[in-house]
Amino acid sequence: MGGASRVRVDTRLRFDNLVVGAGNRLAVAAARAVAESPGAVYNPLFIYGGTGLGKTHLLSAIGHLSEALHPGLDVEYLSLLDFVEQLLAATSAGHLEAFTSRYERVGLLLIDDVQFLTGHREMQAELLKLFERMQRAGRQIVLTSDRPPAEIPDVDARLVSRLSGGLIADVTAPEFETRMAILRANCEERKLSFQDGVLEEMAAFSFASVRELQGALNRLVAHQAIGAESGRAASAPEPAGRSLGEFESFLSDVSKDVAHAVESWQSRLSAAVQHWRGEGYRTRVIERALSLAKEPDVDGLLKTFEAAVDHLRNLELTATSVDPALGGDAVFRDPERMAEAEDLVERALAGATPPEGPSPSFVRSAFEVGTSNQLAVHAADAVIAEPGTKYNPLVFYGPSGVGKTHLLNAIGNTLTGTGAAPKVVAYVHAQKFVDELIAAIQGGSVERWRIRYRNADALIIDDVQFVAGKERTQEELFLLFNSIVAAGKQIVMTSDRPPAEIPDLEARLRSRFEGGLVVPIQAPDRSLRERLFAKYLTEAGRNADDALLAVLAEQPVQSVREIIGVVNRLGLASDATGVPVDAALARAELGLATPFAGVHAVGSATRSSRSLMFDAEKLVWEWPDVSARIVEELR
């Protein structure tokens, strides 16, 4: 069963020489889709229709196109009878396993004339197994038959359902326009020419198949060849064996009546059901309308349904762009489950774009503890140890620069944890929270925005006082707060003032903020200042002797940021002057009076804090000589 016995796809039967008409449009579209991405859509694709309507042409065209598009793809084309023969041969030779595994490697299996399945029960069972394995491996199967799977007699119901599981597309006899197109295409290909009206005359006969049509054309060509006729319109020969007898005229009358009868609203609806089912959608809505006693608003219904399907398609596109595994989910095929589909997409999007986490540069171990912040740190450590249970929410308040943000990030980082499955910690500045909400309202994605935060394992909000006066944000924050706390997840917030003092904060929020633990972080006390100066000086590679620290610690700085600012300034001055950082430089830089210059002792406090506002750069460059600057300062 090697490549030698392989039947090649007939390369003359391609999509580009296949005439598409109303009778085969769906089948051709599906076939193309399958050829372009085998295994990805409509698997299996089942094409049925009468003989001579182009099923084999379609099958070959699929093989041809997919071979061209996917050079490495293993394409196998055979009729069911060949397949059965191979199967029987393999069974009798005891190579059934080899046979199955060979077909499992085939990327695109094209089987013609599946109607011959009838009766071969053993073979049906093998085929069912093989199809299951192939489909699981993502292999594409395309089948043709002269009737739909359900009508092939004596076939295992499981096989029928498997065959019907992808897309069933029918090809029907071509209508006049298509017959015309086929005749013209045929004439072009064979370089035939007829007088005007001949082809029209011929296409006017209702041929049941393309083969019959081509047969008639051949007759005409034969007539032309023996010179009996030059192909005049009036003498277009009657199609083989046909005469417009009583039966034909009866048929044509009945056709009119049937057409009239079935062009009722039910038929439109049922056609829609067929169409959408073919596309894989659930059509219960339309089916219900079909059972109504009176004609519903068919146009409106179909339009709504189509819009719903469009919406579902967009949702599916969005979902698959985030997570390809969501493609083909049943909710995207059922307009009645639109809400579920939307929800799924929102979830997918929220999951795909988790809220921003804390900044990893702030770590708990680098946080200096002193009396001014030890309560806050203690609370933070408690929250880290038991998130969501002890203090929920934990609110820090204090002036800016005292380390609230540092502590917040440190908690966040610890909560995130390391390892295989880090927790999602949402870290957001309240102002950003407001901006995001506004953008979400504008973009109609509020639900997604909500889910994003609700899915977080912990929520950290910096500077929560910014929600003051923002009613909608407070409303959202209230809902978010409740859902997070109810889920036993931790909330940590900072504010520049206690919640009770935040203006325009809804009482329900304030009481919730206060319901956990509210701790102040104060400006660093003297010993903390000393340690912070020592730390930052050391970090900057500067000398930090006791005399210098004593001077610096006396500075009534209000925040850690100020301390860093002082350290930076001293460093810069030291570099500019070449004098190492020491107590004298510090005094000079900070505009402090030397201990003996008691005159200025009183004013130094105010001066020193004001002097921090001086532009260090300007001072240094305009006063290259520090001693000259001191003189100037003292004057």
Added chain:
Amino acid sequence: MSLVNYATREITCKIVYYGPGRSGKTTNLHYIYGQVPADRKGQMVSLATQTDRTLFFDFLPLDLGTISGFSTRFQLYTVPGQVYYQTTRKLVLQGADGVVFVADSQARQMDENIESMQDMHANLAEYGIDARTMPLVLQYNKQDLPPELLLRVPELDEQLNFRGVPSFGADALHGPGVFETLRAVSEQVLRKLSAAGGGRF
């Protein structure tokens, strides 16, 4: 079984040729069968006695192909005309979408015609069908016989066609009137179908 199956896109019409014995119902079917092109011919089933009388019924399936996307089949049945096949007649009539009443145009057969017509109404009534809603066409057969034996169409209409349905004089043996009758009953059946929206009866 329903007339139009929207799920499988099939239309199936059951048309029953009703009438007294020897009025030419089977002849109608034979003529139609003879006109069907070979590629559309189904099997005509005829259960007849040795003397060529319809014993049970005749059945002629007519596959009209795909019309407007619907695979369309007509099933033509005849009932046995003899009085004693009452049960069979009733059985064949079950599920009919339309009836062709084939009457014998001979004056001396009028009583049989009337009796058969009453029998048909009775049978329909037993199925709970109002005969007035059943698509019905009358055919006055054997118009080829010598005129002196026959009643003329207006006379037949007066006696049989009290509902004013389409009626046709016919010569089923040679063809005139056969397809006209079939066409008329098909038209009625299909018209009823589009009005009722697919349901049978």
